[in-house]
Amino acid sequence: MSAPHRLSILTSGLLLLAGTLAGTLAGCTPHTTGATEVGVRFNKITSSVEVMQPGANYFFMPVVNDWKRYDISLRNLVMTAQVDSGDRRGKDDLRFKTRDGNDIETDVTVRWRIDPTQMGRIWRYVAPSTDEIQSRLVRPQARAYVRDVLNRLNSEDFYNPTLRFAAANDATRILGDHLHPYGVIVEQVIIGNFLFKPEYQRLINARKEAEKTAEKLEA
Known part of the structure; x- marks a missing residue:
């Protein structure tokens, strides 16, 4: 085979390879991840x-x-009584009964994040986006398990910051244990403003006023 013929075959092969690569690249589209995002690519x-x-x-x-x-x-995830803020518009705080039977409503904030080492499992079995993880999984689980923890408190316990903080820590641990298998890390549960039913709240306010009056008389 002459040198010019070999050169012609080599040139044709290179052109074919270049055309194949160009066709492949032309079929590719760009995908970008932000500074706080990870992407999941699933090969069909x-x-x-x-x-x-x-x-x-x-x-x-x-x-x-x-x-x-x-x-x-x-x-x-902010669940609050304020109708113009929080995870959802409208009154969205958590309502439950204390151990001694009184109704109470409290704001709750759950600070959480995705475990980036569990992305494959999250994509396959949990939800296709972070927002849907929050709405489908974190929100309903948080309302259920935080309520279970707060149900253990008496009405008076809610006025004790130490007991409220301890309950919030328990809620963080319990909710975290339940969400961990789904690739969700719970950093903190925060118990915010709370309010009893109006009738009971009036009794509490009246008792506080009576205690203040008694303290003034003793002084």
């Missing part, structure tokens, strides 16, 4: 999951891949 052919790190650009074909992004920063 191999059923493999690849986790993409924050703050980067990735290129792959959309036809054979699914792509989801998750915010892994610390988030606050």
Whole structure:
């Protein structure tokens, strides 16, 4: 085979390879993760999951891949009586009964985040976005388990900051234990403003006024 013929074959091969690569790249689309986001790429052919790190650009074909992004920063789930703020519009605080049978309503904030080492499991079994993890999983679990913890307190206990703080710590631990298998880390449960039913609140206020009056008389 002559040298010119070999050169022609080599050139044709290189052009074919270049064309193939160009066609492949042309079919790829860019995907970006923000500074506090991780991406999850699911290959429909191999059923493999690849986790993409924050703050980067990735290129792959959309036809054979699914792509989801998750915010892994610390988030606050705020359930409050204030109708114009919090996780949901309208009155959204937590209502429960104390151990001695009184109704009480309290604001609750849950500080939580996604465990970035569990992204494959989260994508497969939990939810396709951080917002949906909060609405489908964190919110209902928080309302259930925080209520269970607060049910153990007596009415008087709620006026004791030490007991409220201890209850919040218990709620953090218990809720965290239940959410950990789903790839969710609970950093803190915060018990905010609280209010008893009006009838009981009036009794409490009257008793406090009586105690103040008695203290003044003794002085």
